[in-house]
Amino acid sequence: MTPAELDATFAALADPTRRAILARLAKGDCAVAELAEPFAMSQPAISKHLKVLERAGLVSRSKQAQTRPVHAEAAPLEAATRWLEQYRLSLEKKYARLDALLDAMQRPRRKGEKRQ
Amino acid sequence: MMPKTLQIGTPNDTDIVATRFFKAPPSLVFDCHTKPELVRLWQSGPDGWEWTICEIDLRVGGAYHYRWRNGDGVEIGFRGTYDVIEPPTKIVHSETFEGGNDTTVNTLLLEAKDGGTLMTYTMRTPSKAVRDAMIASGMAGGMEIGYGRLDRYLAAQTGG
Numbered sequence: 001m002t003p004a005e006l007d008a009t010f011a012a013l014a015d016p017t018r019r020a021i022l023a024r025l026a027k028g029d030c031a032v033a034e035l036a037e038p039f040a041m042s043q044p045a046i047s048k049h050l051k052v053l054e055r056a057g058l059v060s061r062s063k064q065a066q067t068r069p070v071h072a073e074a075a076p077l078e079a080a081t082r083w084l085e086q087y088r089l090s091l092e093k094k095y096a097r098l099d100a101l102l103d104a105m106q107r108p109r110r111k112g113e114k115r116q
Numbered sequence: 117m118m119p120k121t122l123q124i125g126t127p128n129d130t131d132i133v134a135t136r137f138f139k140a141p142p143s144l145v146f147d148c149h150t151k152p153e154l155v156r157l158w159q160s161g162p163d164g165w166e167w168t169i170c171e172i173d174l175r176v177g178g179a180y181h182y183r184w185r186n187g188d189g190v191e192i193g194f195r196g197t198y199d200v201i202e203p204p205t206k207i208v209h210s211e212t213f214e215g216g217n218d219t220t221v222n223t224l225l226l227e228a229k230d231g232g233t234l235m236t237y238t239m240r241t242p243s244k245a246v247r248d249a250m251i252a253s254g255m256a257g258g259m260e261i262g263y264g265r266l267d268r269y270l271a272a273q274t275g276g
Contacts, residue, residue, distance in 0.1 A: 007248040014129055014244065088134075092122040095136050097158035098148055102140035 005057065009076045012056035017041070018049050022058060025072035029062070035070060129244035138233045142226040145233045146204035149224060150174050160184070169193065176201055180209070196222075211239070218246045 012018055021035060036046040050070060053059040057076045061068045122136045138145050148154045152170045159182065160167065168191065169183040176198055183193030193214045199221070200208035207224040218241065225236040241247040 007245075010126070010248045011244065014126065088122055088124045091124070091134055094159060095122055095138075097160070098145075099138065101148060101154065101158050102138055102144055105144055106140060 005076065005079075008056040009058065009079065012052050012058055013077075015049070015052075017046075018053055021046070021049060021053065021070075022072055022077070025059060025070060029069040029071045031067035031069050033067075126247070130241050130247050132239045132241075132247065134235075134237045134239075136235050136237075137229070138235060140232060141204075142228050142233045143204040145226050145235065146207075149207065150203075155182075165192070174198065174201060183214070218242065 013022075017039060020039070024030060024035060024038070032043060032046060032050065035050075036043045039046065050059060050061075054061065057073055060071050060073055062071065122134055124132065124134045127133055148158065150172060152172050155172065156167055156170050165184040165186045167183075168185045169181050171182075172178075172180045179195060179197045181193065181195040183191055185191045191214075194211055195214065196210035196212055196219070198207065198209045200206060200223075205226050209222055209224075210219050211222050212219045220242075221240045223236075223238045223240070225238075227234045227236070
């Protein structure tokens with residue numbers, strides 16, 4: 001995945017409606033009319049969101065059936081999630097070190113008299 | 117009890133937000149972010165990187181500068197200035213990667229909660245394009261570090 005492709009994925013995901021569409025599609029392919037139902041949006045407005053998702057490679061549309069059902073593509077989403085997870089893990093490693101430091105700073109001294 | 121591991125999100129077009137809970141009061145967490153001798157103990161770079169510069173001038177308008185070097189002599193670092201300092205709950209500072217053009221404005225909030233501290237760290241980028249590019253290049257950087265480890269592993273396996 002190129003940085004440009006990843007940009008497109010993150011841009012597409014930066015919208016709550018588009019995330020909700022993907023969540024719905026994760027359960028199975030769906031026609032546009034059916035997709036528009038739970039949203040307070042017209043079919044053309046939903047189609048606009050679908051175009052953004054399609055450009056990012058996050059969804060594809062079947063050319064066979066007349067309803068042209070929308071299908072969620074897993075690969076770009078996985079790449080984007082992998083990056084965030086990798087970033088999260090590297091930060092988490094750093095903060096685990098901070099945990100250890102904070103713990104050491106709050107531990108009573110072992111040597112000499114115990115302070116109470 | 118709050119979840120202890122780091123949560124990370126992109127709540128809007130320009131921000132990356134990390135939240136985490138620490139079992140220590142905000143004053144200690146604040147010190148660990150602002151005293152060089154403490155920062156050095158935990159904000160080390162990736163494995164194999166050593167500190168070369170860790171300077172903090174904790175005043176509004178004051179600067180900080182962090183830099184690390186790896187075994188190959190490659191140096192990475194970032195610097196910025198403090199815009200808001202409200203011990204022990206809030207710091208706002210800029211952050212620019214050395215050699216990079218983009219500056220983020222980062223807000224560290226430390227809130228006393230459940231006998232510890234809830235940290236909310238927001239990195240605000242100048243635009244969505246910059247945020248997305250930063251995420252993409254971050255991925256490339258992360259992969260590079262991963263490949264560096266793979267190289268060492270392979271070298272060890274082949275005795276090279």
